[in-house]
Amino acid sequence: MISTSTESPLALLDFIQVFVEALDKLFENVCELDLIFGFETLHAVLSEMVVGGVVVETSLDKIVDGVKTTEGVKGRRKAVNARDSGSALGRGSGFAGLSWATGAGSSWR
Numbered sequence: 001m002i003s004t005s006t007e008s009p010l011a012l013l014d015f016i017q018v019f020v021e022a023l024d025k026l027f028e029n030v031c032e033l034d035l036i037f038g039f040e041t042l043h044a045v046l047s048e049m050v051v052g053g054v055v056v057e058t059s060l061d062k063i064v065d066g067v068k069t070t071e072g073v074k075g076r077r078k079a080v081n082a083r084d085s086g087s088a089l090g091r092g093s094g095f096a097g098l099s100w101a102t103g104a105g106s107s108w109r
Contacts, residue, residue: 015055022063044071
């Protein structure tokens with residue numbers, strides 16, 4: 001985050017704290033995969049908090065209610081479902097839904 005001399009560093013830390021708490025409430029124990037697969041919800045939280053580069057809302061309850069009203073439960077559900085289906089990521093099995101073409105007829109050119 002970029003701050004000017006007129007902005008309080010404590011206000012920026014509070015902004016980050018509220019942002020993380022809102023994500024934690026929406027995703028119920030947020031993790032990295034929630035942020036990857038649920039980026040729409042992440043953007044919705046930022047849209048509730050910041051308008052035109054100005055922080056307009058820091059009330060955790062208002063932010064969470066606004067995102068839930070805008071997205072319903074679909075944002076959280078998409079992230080949780082994607083996280084469950086992509087749980088093999090990082091365990092040597094490749095990316096979920098993708099396979100490498102390693103047959104005799106495949107070649108890299």
